[in-house]
Amino acid sequence: ENGLNGWLRYASLPEAQRQQATSIPSVIVALNSTTTSPVYVAAQELQAGIEGVLGAKLQVLHEPEVTASSLSVLVGTVAAYTSKYGNRNISSLIADGYWLSVKAGSVIILGQNERGALYGAFDYLSRISQGNFADVDVVSNPDAPIRWVNQWDNLEGTIERGYAGPSIFFSDGLVVKNLTRVSQYARLLASLGINAIVPNNVNANPNLLTAENIEGLGRIADIMRPYGVQVGISLNFASPERLGGLKTFDPLDATVIKWWTEKTEALYKRVPDLAGYLVKANSEGQPGPLTYNRTLADAANLFAKAVQPFGGIVMFRAFVYNHLADWTVWRADRANAAVEFFKHLDGKFLDNVVVQIKYGPIDFQVREPASPLFANIPLTNTAIELQITQEYLGQQSHLVYVGPLWKEILDFDLKVDGKPSAVRDIVAGRRFNKKLGGYAGVVNVGTNTSWLGSHLAMSNLYAYGRLAWNPKQDAQALLQDWIRLSFGHDRSVLDTITKISMESWPAYENYSGNLGIQTLTDILYTHFGPGPASQDNNGWGQWTRATSTHIGMDRTIANGTGNAGQYPPEVAKVYDNIETTPDNLILWFHHVPYTHRLHSGKTVIQHFYDAHYEGAAVAQTFAPAWESLRGKIDAQRFDEVLFRLKYQAGHAIVWRDNICGFYHNLSGIPDEAKRVGNHPWRIQAESMALLGFKPTGVTPAEAASNFT
Numbered sequence: 085e086n087g088l089n090g091w092l093r094y095a096s097l098p099e100a101q102r103q104q105a106t107s108i109p110s111v112i113v114a115l116n117s118t119t120t121s122p123v124y125v126a127a128q129e130l131q132a133g134i135e136g137v138l139g140a141k142l143q144v145l146h147e148p149e150v151t152a153s154s155l156s157v158l159v160g161t162v163a164a165y166t167s168k169y170g171n172r173n174i175s176s177l178i179a180d181g182y183w184l185s186v187k188a189g190s191v192i193i194l195g196q197n198e199r200g201a202l203y204g205a206f207d208y209l210s211r212i213s214q215g216n217f218a219d220v221d222v223v224s225n226p227d228a229p230i231r232w233v234n235q236w237d238n239l240e241g242t243i244e245r246g247y248a249g250p251s252i253f254f255s256d257g258l259v260v261k262n263l264t265r266v267s268q269y270a271r272l273l274a275s276l277g278i279n280a281i282v283p284n285n286v287n288a289n290p291n292l293l294t295a296e297n298i299e300g301l302g303r304i305a306d307i308m309r310p311y312g313v314q315v316g317i318s319l320n321f322a323s324p325e326r327l328g329g330l331k332t333f334d335p336l337d338a339t340v341i342k343w344w345t346e347k348t349e350a351l352y353k354r355v356p357d358l359a360g361y362l363v364k365a366n367s368e369g370q371p372g373p374l375t376y377n378r379t380l381a382d383a384a385n386l387f388a389k390a391v392q393p394f395g396g397i398v399m400f401r402a403f404v405y406n407h408l409a410d411w412t413v414w415r416a417d418r419a420n421a422a423v424e425f426f427k428h429l430d431g432k433f434l435d436n437v438v439v440q441i442k443y444g445p446i447d448f449q450v451r452e453p454a455s456p457l458f459a460n461i462p463l464t465n466t467a468i469e470l471q472i473t474q475e476y477l478g479q480q481s482h483l484v485y486v487g488p489l490w491k492e493i494l495d496f497d498l499k500v501d502g503k504p505s506a507v508r509d510i511v512a513g514r515r516f517n518k519k520l521g522g523y524a525g526v527v528n529v530g531t532n533t534s535w536l537g538s539h540l541a542m543s544n545l546y547a548y549g550r551l552a553w554n555p556k557q558d559a560q561a562l563l564q565d566w567i568r569l570s571f572g573h574d575r576s577v578l579d580t581i582t583k584i585s586m587e588s589w590p591a592y593e594n595y596s597g598n599l600g601i602q603t604l605t606d607i608l609y610t611h612f613g614p615g616p617a618s619q620d621n622n623g624w625g626q627w628t629r630a631t632s633t634h635i636g637m638d639r640t641i642a643n644g645t646g647n648a649g650q651y652p653p654e655v656a657k658v659y660d661n662i663e664t665t666p667d668n669l670i671l672w673f674h675h676v677p678y679t680h681r682l683h684s685g686k687t688v689i690q691h692f693y694d695a696h697y698e699g700a701a702v703a704q705t706f707a708p709a710w711e712s713l714r715g716k717i718d719a720q721r722f723d724e725v726l727f728r729l730k731y732q733a734g735h736a737i738v739w740r741d742n743i744c745g746f747y748h749n750l751s752g753i754p755d756e757a758k759r760v761g762n763h764p765w766r767i768q769a770e771s772m773a774l775l776g777f778k779p780t781g782v783t784p785a786e787a788a789s790n791f792t
């Protein structure tokens with residue numbers, strides 16, 4: 085197996101489990117389906133799934149000219165069912181939701197809409213693939229209407245922060261001719277309840293809007309539509325000037341408004357169900373309304389008006405900050421930017437605008453508090469942006485299962501106005517009574533057959549979709565569904581992959597950046613290996629403010645950047661006070677001596693040393709654990725995973741020594757356990773003679789051999 089089917093393999097069930105299926109349906113009945121409809125796809129999936137899992141090839145009847153037999157799988161919408169068989173009122177269903185009933189081998193799957201019917205079919209198939217034939221009667225509704233993925237694909241075919249080969253969507257400035265992989269991707273997304281995708285990079289190319297590319301987008305939308313996945317697009321704010329040849333891109337200029345209106349009409353002519361626009365403006369050098377002294381709301385509303393007649397929405401990104409900020413200014417803070425840019429605009433956005441907020445205030449780090457912006461714009465629709473592509477988390481060369489990280493953020497209670505305000509309730513629209521809201525996940529799959537470049541990384545995509553549907557689910561339970569679907573039913577396979585995956589985020593945090601100092605990757609481009617020195621001399625950095633005596637950002641209200649004060653009072657009080665700030669965020673909120681004692685009783689510097697040794701030690705156990713599964717997993721996936729886990733073991737040691745060595749040198753404080761800098765057995769690279777190689781300088785210096 086090469087991973088192409090992800091968790092939708094429909095692998096044959098082991099005989100013992102198969103026998104629990106006492107009565108297998110004999111026919112699939114699909115109500116009112118045309119070949120391009122999700123109900124049609126649902127019937128096909130049911131046919132393929134039941135055949136794969138149970139070995140029974142069922143006939144599909146697409147004409148409802150039959151009575152629903154007692155042993156059928158019936159799939160359709162509530163409306164289609166009602167018109168055929170009489171009223172079936174399932175009043176609690178909302179858009180995209182479904183009702184699934186399994187009773188003694190007779191299965192009924194009814195969606196509130198066609199998409200819901202497909203989701204119900206995937207739910208049923210997930211159950212039988214896991215050997216679960218129990219009778220059920222469930223209504224399942226999505227927690228939030230927006231469940232999107234964002235790809236960061238460039239028109240030339242590269243992918244920003246993509247780690248699995250070139251784009252499946254674009255090549256040489258155009259949409260690719262063969263969209264087979266796009267259709268397969270839509271299938272995976274639909275199985276998780278994802279209902280829209282933005283295929284192009286947030287750093288958008290204006291050429292996406294040429295007539296030829298609009299036609300290409302139309303082809304993408306046609307391919308994904310049967311799976312219920314709508315297409316949206318990222319816009320370049322300066323397109324009227326750069327593509328349209330206008331003299332301006334001022335959002336209030338009449339010619340600019342006309343230009344966007346006409347473009348929008350052309351887009352909707354080809355893609356009538358275009359989900360809407362995604363906009364990154366005035367961020368990291370991207371053009372935006374501030375050039376013309378217009379507000380970010382002016383920009384969002386320009387697009388909102390254009391798509392409103394077609395039912396489209398605008399996802400407007402809150403990732404706006406000054407990447408040229410002066411890092412030496414004590415009170416300057418990139419973490420404050422989103423609230424500073426957006427709070428005063430609350431109430432100014434039109435109803436079909438959604439502000440898309442990264443989960444933390446900085447940028448997809450291994451540890452961040454929840455973004456305070458979620459608590460600051462109660463009159464505005466919001467969505468949370470999560471990153472499946474592991475930009476700062478080892479880039480799929482390291483196993484890091486981030487379900488537990490996302491859960492911590494989604495469950496975090498911001499206590500707005502002293503009332504329970506979990507992030508998940510805010511983005512679902514429940515807390516502030518908003519109609520729109522939800523989830524955006526940056527995925528960046530590529531042409532590699534494993535989709536993400538690593539088979540084990542697919543647990544993150546799986547968990548993302550399932551959490552966007554229902555964020556109350558348990559991260560380990562989701563992981564285990566994914567393991568059974570992806571790797572089968574052997575108990576040791578389940579236990580081993582569960583163990584290494586659940587240990588992986590804590591281990592990665594331990595051997596990268598601890599105590600809320602963030603990931604400590606090299607900052608100016610790759611974001612992969614360690615580079616603690618690069619954090620503090622540029623505006624893009626996360627700023628550690630590390631000196632020879634102290635470390636951490638002072639984000640307190642009186643003496644620091646005031647970031648703690650952006651949270652509602654009860655939360656602000658916790659973070660503003662060094663005594664009540666949890667250890668894992670101490671350096672995010674406070675500037676402390678290396679000798680500061682944590683709640684754990686350790687000093688900050690000793691915690692750094694210990695955590696790095698512990699994390700790297702855990703990473704050494706992953707490959708041997710995987711190796712114990714030899715013979716229980718197909719050869720290709722087994723070998724490919726093993727290769728990466730071995731790499732991770734080595735790179736975890738590079739991380740360990742690099743970070744420990746850096747702070748050891750900077751602080752001059754020895755490691756109580758005498759490990760740091762003490763590797764008598766080690767042969768440094770420059771002491772070796774390797775044919776065809778010569779010593780060279782390395783940047784950052786701490787990544788070079790002989791540094792520690």
Ligand code: BDP
Nearest residue numbers: 244245286287364403447475
């Ligand atoms: C950063 C990435 C950069 C993205 C940016 C964004 O390094 O490539 O363009 O986020 O989200 O994390 O806009």
